[in-house]
Amino acid sequence: MTTGGVIYLSKKAVFVFFGLLFLIFFMRMFYAQYIYIEEALVSENLEKLKAYEKVILFHFPLSPYTKKAVNGMLIECEKFNEEREKLYCYETLRSSLIQIKSFYQPYKNVIESIKTKIAHLRTIEMINWKENRLTMKDYQSLYQQHMKLLEYENAPSVFWSIIVVFSLIGWITNVFIVIIKGLGTPVDKKFLLLGFCGFMIFFTLWIIGLYLA
Amino acid sequence: MCHSSYIAFTLFSILYIFSLAPVFSTGDAGGLIVSSYTLGVAHPPGYPFFSVLGKIFSFLPLGNIGIKVALMPCVFSILTLLMVYLIIHRFTKSAVYSLLGVITLGVSYSFFFQTSMIKFYPANSFLVLLLLFLGIKITEGFDRRLIFASAFIIGLMTGLHHTGLFMIIPLFVIGLLYRKEFFKNLPLSAVFFLAGFLVNLHLYIRSIEEAFTAAHRADTLSGFFNMLLRRFYGESSSIDTVGGAFHSFDGYLNAMRNLYYLIDANFGIFTLVFVLMGLLFLYKKRAIFLLFIVSFFLYSIALAKMTFSGSVRDISTMYVVGNQYFIPFLSLYAILFALGVYFFANLISKFDFKIVPKVLPISLILMSLIFLPIRFSQTVQFNNWVPYYHGKDALSILPVSSVISTYGDNHTFEIWYMKIVGRFRDDLCHITSHYYNLTEWRLEGCKPTDFYKPLLSDFFSGNFNETMLKKRFYSTVALSKEHPFYEFVDVKPYAFIFAYIPKNKVTEDDEKFFKELSLKSEKFLTPKVCLNHTTDDPFTFEMCNFFSISYLVLASSIKPAKPMETLTVDASIAYGRFLAPLKLDIQIGKENARYIELYKSLRAYNDYRRCYLLE
Numbered sequence: 121m122t123t124g125g126v127i128y129l130s131k132k133a134v135f136v137f138f139g140l141l142f143l144i145f146f147m148r149m150f151y152a153q154y155i156y157i158e159e160a161l162v163s164e165n166l167e168k169l170k171a172y173e174k175v176i177l178f179h180f181p182l183s184p185y186t187k188k189a190v191n192g193m194l195i196e197c198e199k200f201n202e203e204r205e206k207l208y209c210y211e212t213l214r215s216s217l218i219q220i221k222s223f224y225q226p227y228k229n230v231i232e233s234i235k236t237k238i239a240h241l242r243t244i245e246m247i248n249w250k251e252n253r254l255t256m257k258d259y260q261s262l263y264q265q266h267m268k269l270l271e272y273e274n275a276p277s278v279f280w281s282i283i284v285v286f287s288l289i290g291w292i293t294n295v296f297i298v299i300i301k302g303l304g305t306p307v308d309k310k311f312l313l314l315g316f317c318g319f320m321i322f323f324t325l326w327i328i329g330l331y332l333a
Numbered sequence: 334m335c336h337s338s339y340i341a342f343t344l345f346s347i348l349y350i351f352s353l354a355p356v357f358s359t360g361d362a363g364g365l366i367v368s369s370y371t372l373g374v375a376h377p378p379g380y381p382f383f384s385v386l387g388k389i390f391s392f393l394p395l396g397n398i399g400i401k402v403a404l405m406p407c408v409f410s411i412l413t414l415l416m417v418y419l420i421i422h423r424f425t426k427s428a429v430y431s432l433l434g435v436i437t438l439g440v441s442y443s444f445f446f447q448t449s450m451i452k453f454y455p456a457n458s459f460l461v462l463l464l465l466f467l468g469i470k471i472t473e474g475f476d477r478r479l480i481f482a483s484a485f486i487i488g489l490m491t492g493l494h495h496t497g498l499f500m501i502i503p504l505f506v507i508g509l510l511y512r513k514e515f516f517k518n519l520p521l522s523a524v525f526f527l528a529g530f531l532v533n534l535h536l537y538i539r540s541i542e543e544a545f546t547a548a549h550r551a552d553t554l555s556g557f558f559n560m561l562l563r564r565f566y567g568e569s570s571s572i573d574t575v576g577g578a579f580h581s582f583d584g585y586l587n588a589m590r591n592l593y594y595l596i597d598a599n600f601g602i603f604t605l606v607f608v609l610m611g612l613l614f615l616y617k618k619r620a621i622f623l624l625f626i627v628s629f630f631l632y633s634i635a636l637a638k639m640t641f642s643g644s645v646r647d648i649s650t651m652y653v654v655g656n657q658y659f660i661p662f663l664s665l666y667a668i669l670f671a672l673g674v675y676f677f678a679n680l681i682s683k684f685d686f687k688i689v690p691k692v693l694p695i696s697l698i699l700m701s702l703i704f705l706p707i708r709f710s711q712t713v714q715f716n717n718w719v720p721y722y723h724g725k726d727a728l729s730i731l732p733v734s735s736v737i738s739t740y741g742d743n744h745t746f747e748i749w750y751m752k753i754v755g756r757f758r759d760d761l762c763h764i765t766s767h768y769y770n771l772t773e774w775r776l777e778g779c780k781p782t783d784f785y786k787p788l789l790s791d792f793f794s795g796n797f798n799e800t801m802l803k804k805r806f807y808s809t810v811a812l813s814k815e816h817p818f819y820e821f822v823d824v825k826p827y828a829f830i831f832a833y834i835p836k837n838k839v840t841e842d843d844e845k846f847f848k849e850l851s852l853k854s855e856k857f858l859t860p861k862v863c864l865n866h867t868t869d870d871p872f873t874f875e876m877c878n879f880f881s882i883s884y885l886v887l888a889s890s891i892k893p894a895k896p897m898e899t900l901t902v903d904a905s906i907a908y909g910r911f912l913a914p915l916k917l918d919i920q921i922g923k924e925n926a927r928y929i930e931l932y933k934s935l936r937a938y939n940d941y942r943r944c945y946l947l948e
Contacts (some may be wrong), residue, residue, distance in 0.1 A: 215757035
């Protein structure tokens with residue numbers, strides 16, 4: 121495992137290590153979804169909602185449990201009579217789906233479809249709050265403001281974020297190439313040049329990525 | 334590696350991953366996830382390397398953003414164990430002794446605890462051990478590439494945790510063994526250090542771009558260096574902390590006592606004998622001994638003098654300092670322990686006790702493994718939903734488009750996570766102050782402010798009174814005499830938060846209003862998570878104890894038809910050194926007795942005496 125003065129790990133070992141971690145992580149997701157979907161089936165009202173929320177938070181691609189939880193929540197949300205509960209329900213669904221975002225957003229269509237409901241419920245709640253002294257005449261302007269908030273994207277661009285993280289790995293790797301391959305005895309000019317150019321390219325990309333992400 | 338090593342690493346991987354909190358843990362976790370997710374700037378020194386590494390993990394297509402970022406420290410813990418294995422194996426050429434070191438560290442309380450938290454300490458420990466490994470290689474023969482690689486890694490560590498910089502000293506000492514070559518290559522080493530240091534440009538660029546910043550911007554040269562040197566923390570800044578080790582010898586005794594306690598809690602004090610033998614074993618290999626003894630001194634006694642020399646072993650001393658900063662020390666300790674056992678076993682085998690080298694390490698491994706289920710049950714965060722629901726419940730009970738102000742890590746970071754990453758109730762404007770007695774609010778949880786201004790025009794025009802009169806100003810902060818609002822504002826407890834009302838404007842109707850609102854909001858609270866989280870994390874207890882106030886408030890909101898007894902609550906809520914009064918009159922009857930029972934259950938379950946490191 122150690123050779124030539126540096127730690128040497130074969131590609132196979134690295135692959136097996138990260139593969140194993142990914143598998144265990146997947147097992148954790150699967151197990152958690154299983155216990156919380158079972159909990160959802162025997163719960164009522166807001167407790168049922170919270171169990172569904174937990175199922176979504178452990179989402180994995182193509183999970184039947186996530187689908188069941190999202191559909192279950194959509195049904196439950198409509199069952200609530202109080203606007204405050206309805207708002208809590210839709211906010212919970214939206215939030216839990218946003219939290220499972222990776223390089224893509226699962227169930228984007230559901231998030232889009234409930235935005236208007238959330239904006240409507242928030243507006244109604246504001247009007248119903250006696251101390252605000254608002255009336256239905258204010259509905260449109262309040263609704264628009266809430267829609268603006270709901271449509272605002274606060275996360276950095278996925279594309280530029282990927283550029284940032286991989287260009288950072290890129291320039292760090294190239295510095296190591298310069299050191300390990302280029303600065304041996306005697307100096308290997310080919311690797312020195314290759315590493316330096318790689319460093320410059322990835323470093324520039326990293327800086328641009330940080331500005332544009 | 335032998336088969337049993339593969340099994341051990343797989344076992345640790347399973348236990349560690351299943352120990353992670355479902356979304357995020359207490360402490361800095363919420364803030365660190367937000368800075369990773371937004372590619373922002375965490376609390377000083379900003380931790381840019383952590384943020385980017387966390388961002389890589391957030392791209393995994395499994396689970397929620399919180400647990401994905403939590404996987405990163407977990408991976409670094411496993412890599413730290415791998416480094417422990419490699420270093421021991423280098424000296425003993427024995428898988429059994431290497432495994433002994435791995436298991437000793439792997440089951441130690443603090444190491445297990447940190448693995449399940451979202452923190453930078455496991456990554457820091459891994460890099461410290463990597464540098465130690467490179468140092469060992471340097472002692473075997475000068476190779477300038479090892480010096481350059483070490484300098485570059487130290488440069489990168491400036492973007493992670495400052496205790497990593499201690500490794501400059503032992504590596505420099507080792508470098509002196511090759512004086513001529515070492516000094517010749519020192520200027521180029523400085524260049525590579527600076528190349529690594531470039532990772533901190535993240536702080537400057539993301540500050541200019543107005544990304545999330547937890548404490549202050551680093552968009553000017555002074556802002557940048559204030560961030561790196563942690564000047565924001567005043568007397569706890571990096572320079573002052575290091576200075577604390579040298580300006581006096583006071584506190585060394587306490588530091589030693591606390592270290593002794595930490596060793597006993599993590600490994601048992603009998604291990605100290607073997608650690609001394611480990612040093613004796615290395616003594617013959619002079620250069621390596623020098624490397625180990627300097628590193629060991631810096632990460633134990635010197636660091637303890639700077640940070641761990643309090644005379645009282647309270648939560649702050651044991652869980653903020655001892656349980657976190659000393660992970661590199663514990664790693665070094667485990668290595669020396671395994672080397673000491675190896676030395677002892679070989680020594681005794683010379684006296685016809687040939688069975689000892691075979692039996693002793695295996696017996697010690699088995700003994701350590703007994704602690705595995707204990708550690709798992711103590712530190713497991715598998716079911717710890719407390720930070721998540723604590724933040725979510727606080728936001729859930731607020732009226733639409735109101736203001737919530739917070740102070741302190743626990744409340745601020747969890748609400749940042751819920752609002753910025755989770756986008757839960759993003760109609761609310763979250764403001765936070767780093768100092769209890771100041772109202773210099775940061776608006777990271779209320780951005781972009783242009784979107785909030787039309788919905789909270791009174792607040793943004795400075796008319797806080799109007800916002801309060803509309804019953805839309807809430808806080809997790811009760812007011813003590815030292816708070817700037819104390820003279821102007823009355824607080825009304827509302828579940829576990831407080832409504833702010835202009836002084837002397839609270840009418841009887843308002844009293845009734847908040848009582849009814851508390852009762853109506855009860856259904857949004859999640860007390861269950863405070864009764865089954867299973868962890869012994871004191872900050873989880875802190876949150877749950879704070880949350881338990883809800884049930885006193887609920888009990889006081891009901892006037893029973895036939896009161897059985899009257900309970901007068903005259904307590905104080907501590908915000909650092911500030912004590913804010915909490916007064917409630919509760920008439921207990923059939924209608925509200927269940928709230929009192931629930932309050933008692935919450936307090937009993939979240940008893941600090943359950944914290945393993947507290948005496």
